Amino acid sequence: MNRRELITGAVGSLGLGLMTPAFAQEASEPAVMPPRIVTLRDALPAGEVHVAPDHFRLYWTLPEGKAWEYAIRVGRDDLYEAGEFYVGAKKKWPSWTPTPGMIEREPEKYEKYAEDGMEGGPDNPLGARALYLFQDGRGDTFLRIHGTNDVNTIGRAVSNGCAGLTNEHIKLLYKQVPEGARVVLYPKRATTRSG
Template identity: 45%
Template structure:
């Protein structure tokens, strides 16, 4: 294996900058400031070609979720992930999908922050103020057990790009709604 192959194997995802970023303009042609692009907006990018088409790949440290749409191509979405001690990593499948999901904090969440979560110990109905947002994809392990990890929307879109959740993977509502329509039950999910 040559050095390039070893580096490619070590990286979970590699975006090709020339395919992702617009060509830089020469300074003489750049007469006005370009509007600042949202780094977490959905963007089609190049990735390693060894992920199954249709699969979801999350790179927690970079705050990105990739939905593989073709060999070597994916739509990249910005996400929020769990705080350092709550980051979940592993392989799962989408076991269930729900529009406007209800939410019940886990006992561990209530124990960590009873002031914020105890009032919802019996659950919160789905809707615009629910922290799971507009859609949720429920991740199940290889034995068919619910991992308690969700890919879901959020009522806090400014949290995207940060480690702030209790372990779930948050997306902006419009992004999770788009993903929800494209991802069937049984979709493989890899979280790094």
């Protein structure tokens, strides 16, 4: 069994594919919902972040099988990276510099920020807050859980690999999640909406 099969099996056994409640929305409305506390089908350890990309949901786990549930956007195509991480840093109104991969894929959009990046603020792609994802032996992965002021991207696979919440929601999650918290990004099992 390879790592992908192991993680995919874990998703099924944890019930992440089944715990997202039905969410009715108009086709023209964004997939944003207020954060809420839900009951998980299978309890997970408290104090962890779990991202279910096929359902565009992030869960901050609580005691007694409960979790805060947030609507998110995820990485498009093969830019989404599944795995186990930890929060290695947290920043308010973080500055941002595109990765070399982003510049290579879309130079017309990102090359102007290659040298100096962009100061933190409302127009910054990382939004109001960011949780920086690290791995042992690798350090900073350049993956983030961060805010966005573009609420129309929530519920879609459009980012350069990061998980994004509205700026208001990331402010709440930022207060909840401490540095060092475990983060699990489950693999995509279905084609997710993009574009």
